[in-house]
Amino acid sequence: MEFKKSISIGQYIPTNSIVHKLDPRFKMMFLLTFIISVFFIHTVQGYLLLLAYMLLSVVATKISIQHFLRALKPIIFLLIFTTVLQLFFTKTGPVLVDWWVFKITLDGVYQSVFIFLRLILLVFASSLLTLTSTPMELTASLEYVLHPFKYVGLPVSEISMMITIALRFVPTIMEETDRLMKAQTARGVDFEKGNLMKRIANLIPIIVPLFISALRRADELAIAMEARSFQVGKPRTHLHVLVFQRKDYVFLFLSLFYVITISYFF
Amino acid sequence: MPIQINHLSFTYDKGLVYEKEALKDITMTIPDQGIIGIIGHSGSGKSTLIQHFNGLILPQKKNTILVDGTDLYKVEGSLSWLRKKVGLVFQYPENQLFEETIEKELAFGPKNLGIPEKDIPSLIRHSLELVGLKAEEYLDRSPFTLSGGEKRKIAIADILAMNPTYLVLDEPTAGLDPVARKELLLNIVQIQKQQNMTVVIVSHDMEEIASVSEYVYVMSESEIKVQGPTLDVFSQCNTLRELQLDVPEPIQILSTLQKVDPEVCIRHVDVQGTTQEILSFLERKRGDHGV
Numbered sequence: 001m002e003f004k005k006s007i008s009i010g011q012y013i014p015t016n017s018i019v020h021k022l023d024p025r026f027k028m029m030f031l032l033t034f035i036i037s038v039f040f041i042h043t044v045q046g047y048l049l050l051l052a053y054m055l056l057s058v059v060a061t062k063i064s065i066q067h068f069l070r071a072l073k074p075i076i077f078l079l080i081f082t083t084v085l086q087l088f089f090t091k092t093g094p095v096l097v098d099w100w101v102f103k104i105t106l107d108g109v110y111q112s113v114f115i116f117l118r119l120i121l122l123v124f125a126s127s128l129l130t131l132t133s134t135p136m137e138l139t140a141s142l143e144y145v146l147h148p149f150k151y152v153g154l155p156v157s158e159i160s161m162m163i164t165i166a167l168r169f170v171p172t173i174m175e176e177t178d179r180l181m182k183a184q185t186a187r188g189v190d191f192e193k194g195n196l197m198k199r200i201a202n203l204i205p206i207i208v209p210l211f212i213s214a215l216r217r218a219d220e221l222a223i224a225m226e227a228r229s230f231q232v233g234k235p236r237t238h239l240h241v242l243v244f245q246r247k248d249y250v251f252l253f254l255s256l257f258y259v260i261t262i263s264y265f266f
Numbered sequence: 267m268p269i270q271i272n273h274l275s276f277t278y279d280k281g282l283v284y285e286k287e288a289l290k291d292i293t294m295t296i297p298d299q300g301i302i303g304i305i306g307h308s309g310s311g312k313s314t315l316i317q318h319f320n321g322l323i324l325p326q327k328k329n330t331i332l333v334d335g336t337d338l339y340k341v342e343g344s345l346s347w348l349r350k351k352v353g354l355v356f357q358y359p360e361n362q363l364f365e366e367t368i369e370k371e372l373a374f375g376p377k378n379l380g381i382p383e384k385d386i387p388s389l390i391r392h393s394l395e396l397v398g399l400k401a402e403e404y405l406d407r408s409p410f411t412l413s414g415g416e417k418r419k420i421a422i423a424d425i426l427a428m429n430p431t432y433l434v435l436d437e438p439t440a441g442l443d444p445v446a447r448k449e450l451l452l453n454i455v456q457i458q459k460q461q462n463m464t465v466v467i468v469s470h471d472m473e474e475i476a477s478v479s480e481y482v483y484v485m486s487e488s489e490i491k492v493q494g495p496t497l498d499v500f501s502q503c504n505t506l507r508e509l510q511l512d513v514p515e516p517i518q519i520l521s522t523l524q525k526v527d528p529e530v531c532i533r534h535v536d537v538q539g540t541t542q543e544i545l546s547f548l549e550r551k552r553g554d555h556g557v
């Protein structure tokens with residue numbers, strides 16, 4: 001029944017590896033390049049090289065591969081579905097199997113292997129970022145990456161402040177949901193039984209108190225922020241200023257070089 | 267029949283890096299009458315323990331929890347009977363209110379338990395009476411228009427409306443002002459007498475526990491460290507201090523006096539009894555000097 005365990009947010013796993021110590025902005029920019037390159041590459045060798053790079057990075061994080069695999073869970077259906085689709089519905093290239101209504105071509109095999117590797121690489125790459133950077137680091141780097149849009153009127157600091165606050169309250173709200181579920185179970189609600197309508201009705205005793213406390217909390221937070229002179233639109237300084245270090249440049253250069261070369265030649 | 271807990275242990279987030287052993291080898295009996303206190307510092311495992319009483323957390327071993335003779339390890343299917351038997355009032359229960367009117371709020375529990383519609387109105391009225399609120403005045407009001415203390419009472423009435431055999435209250439007076447506190451405690455004692463039920467009160471305030479309960483379990487670091495009749499337990503000042511509990515001032519005073527005069531009896535926590543004890547101590551002293 002524990003609601004908290006069924007959702008994982010803020011997946012940060014501290015292991016003190018070199019990847020953790022890299023500047024999160026570097027990791028974010030690298031992630032972008034990596035995603036783009038994944039779509040450029042169209043040969044098996046290219047994918048193998050990217051995969052090798054990815055495995056090396058995963059090992060470098062010192063995080064158990066299980067955590068990366070867990071991230072695949074929500075897309076496992078999509079993964080199987082698209083792979084199978086590519087396999088059976090690609091009609092070009094030499095035919096390998098032709099049996100009953102099934103017709104598998106060499107191109108189809110390639111395509112489905114590509115799409116399979118592509119999805120896995122994408123998930124691993126994003127996990128690489130979220131498993132090794134704290135939510136705070138992530139919002140700080142988002143603010144940095146979005147920085148140029150300030151000049152076209154996008155309220156970048158405010159957006160990142162909102163994300164920070166939202167992230168800050170996710171665990172609190174989940175804890176509260178857990179508590180409320182228990183409290184209402186003690187009042188005889190059975191969350192695991194009943195038809196769809198009954199189950200939806202069962203959510204009311206959770207959602208109403210949750211909203212009430214969220215609104216109250218928002219109010220309190222607004223007052224607390226104003227008491228500390230927070231004003232929308234005013235520039236703010238940061239407690240932890242991100243500074244690129246030599247190792248960040250080295251890694252950024254090497255990784256970008258590797259990935260871009262692969263996507264160019266393969 | 268009682269609630270019997272035998273060698274119960276429980277760990278949160280078992281197998282993860284941040285797993286937390288919240289209960290270690292707990293053995294206790296909740297008899298089927300009277301008021302039992304469970305006391306312990308913050309994080310000692312009190313709330314975790316009582317969530318085992320009504321099956322919110324189910325045991326992982328045989329024969330660790332028996333409620334009226336039924337082993338909770340073996341239960342299957344709906345636990346409604348258990349939720350009805352053991353009424354659990356959570357910490358800050360007023361946060362769970364959600365209905366438009368108090369009447370609907372109070373009917374929520376009984377309806378969930380499948381109690382016939384026609385019996386519900388009388389249950390509701392009775393439970394409001396038990397917490398000392400007038401039905402005519404409150405039934406049609408929204409729970410959100412009440413004061414904090416009143417909301418708390420409604421939340422307790424919510425559970426009483428399910429007519430439980432055991433009433434378990436997790437820090438029922440937390441966050442109330444001293445007057446509302448006293449009133450609520452008196453109220454709980456009355457409810458116990460009227461319904462002839464078992465009440466379990468969880469608290470970290472010894473004075474509070476001393477004023478209502480006859481028997482007390484002291485928890486610390488996920489274990490039961492001391493247990494016994496309340497005043498016997500509370501006279502062990504040093505042990506209690508080691509367990510990070512605030513010893514009530516009357517008991518501190520009396521136990522200091524006892525060192526001078528073994529005749530001083532630590533049997534009181536209220537002002538009157540303590541004064542009496544100090545007066546008779548002074549009397550004896552004067553007698554000594556007079557000789």
Ligand SMILES: Nc1ncnc2c1ncn2[C@@H]1O[C@H](COP(=O)(O)OP(=O)(O)OP(=O)(O)O)[C@@H](O)[C@H]1O
Nearest residue numbers: 278279286288306307308309310311312313314315
């Ligand atoms: N849902 C949970 N998940 C993980 N750990 C928990 C959970 N609930 C409680 N704990 C941990 O278990 C331990 C015991 O908690 P519990 O709530 O039982 O203490 P308590 O005695 O009721 O404290 P308090 O007086 O503050 O209410 C604490 O260390 C707490 O951090």
Ligand SMILES: [Mg+2]
Nearest residue numbers: 312313357436
């Ligand atoms: Mg507690």
